[in-house]
Amino acid sequence: MLIVPESEIANLITRQAAFDAVEAVFAAMASGEAYNFPVVREALGHEDALYGFKGGFDRGGATLGLKAGGYWPHNLEKRGLINHQSTVFLFDPDTGKPRAMVGGNLLTALRTAAASSVSIRHLARADAKVLGMIGAGHQAGFQLRAALDQRDFAKVIGWNRDPAKLSSLAAVAAEAGLPYEAVTLDGMAEADVIISITSSFDAILMAGQVSLGTHIACMGTDTAGKQEVDPALLARATVFTDEVAQAVSIGEAQHAVVQGVIAEAGIHQLGAVINGTHPGRQDDKEITLFDGTGVGLQDLAVAAAVVELAVEKGLAIEVDF
Incomplete structure (x- = not known):
């Protein structure tokens, strides 16, 4: 399994790459080539946090996985951390084996911004x-x-x-x-x-x-x-x-x-x-x-692009899982 830590994300993804990944996912969803799984999103009753899972499968892009994370509204004031915290997990759609774990905080910000910019473009x-x-x-x-x-x-x-x-x-x-x-x-x-x-x-x-x-x-x-x-x-x-x-x-x-x-x-x-x-x-x-x-497919598409770049640049950490 490959690990791409949060600290490397900024060196691996651009706004244009995020835009391209999200635009392609929207098109795949509309054509029936990709679909999202039902969202789980719950109030924890702890730290006023919301936590959940978003996932999906893109048949054309061979991308399967989920994002786990949510919103901790007191993180910034209490701990100096951003309030949104998440991690993306990718799996091999042919075997079900874990393929990659990717830091999801910056990716979430980039894919959310990419989604609105795709709407502006069109x-x-x-x-x-x-x-x-x-x-x-x-x-x-x-x-x-x-x-x-x-x-x-x-x-x-x-x-x-x-x-x-x-x-x-x-x-x-x-x-x-x-x-x-x-x-x-x-x-x-x-x-x-x-x-x-x-x-x-x-x-x-x-x-x-x-x-x-x-x-x-x-x-x-x-x-x-x-x-x-x-x-x-x-x-x-x-x-x-x-x-x-x-x-x-x-x-x-x-x-x-x-x-x-x-x-x-x-x-x-x-x-x-x-x-x-x-x-x-x-x-x-x-x-x-x-x-x-x-939607979860946005996270998966951008994470998959990051993993590919991390492998090319030798920045992905490989572990025997």
Whole structure:
């Protein structure tokens, strides 16, 4: 079995490689070549932590495995560790033997950012100029950098419950040579693309705060009860997701479906747009929304790419397991 420790991940994966892996997985899911297993996600009743498993099988990519991990909200303040902790395990689909164990913390951040950037590539208006960010936590910088790769943005605007943390978004915008402005939620009407990346359990962005033609990537809702946007916003939009079943159970769509403002049948796979079996955006006034719930196949695809690179560069540790 091969081990690729967390400390080596940054030397082995790029945003482009993560994008390519996630885009290919979305396409494979839509064509039926890959599927995810049911998610297990539970509150531990210890340290206020959420812990779970996400897994799947990609027949075409010969990738089988799972990610184990979750969210420990007190890690940063108590221990100086990031709050999200995870490890990816890959298995040989022909034999079931363990193939690799890969540090999953940076991979999770990169694949989550890659998923929203894939949605921007395929659904945002070509002339999008203003990028709006809701949330300024650990993941937000990854999201912002990945999004800036997809369009020729001219400005970044941001909102966070704690305005003091917005300096991290301003720093990333400056790194890209772009102006940055902190705004109210009403100010998000200026944005052509909005990314929400929070751990909220209450709607933050309201339907009336989004302009026609906007693309929204909702990336923080991945657990029953979580919520970032008004269900009425999903009713205004054409809704896409990574996996429909997961979107209606633990994604942003869970609230809109329960309230009857959208139907499960009206939610589309982003992979169908990539494959060309769904037209995607129809005009410049259409609001599109990507409900990014985070599927296990994303983790497996990016981890498999990392293992391949680690072997090539002699950085993988081989153990007799």
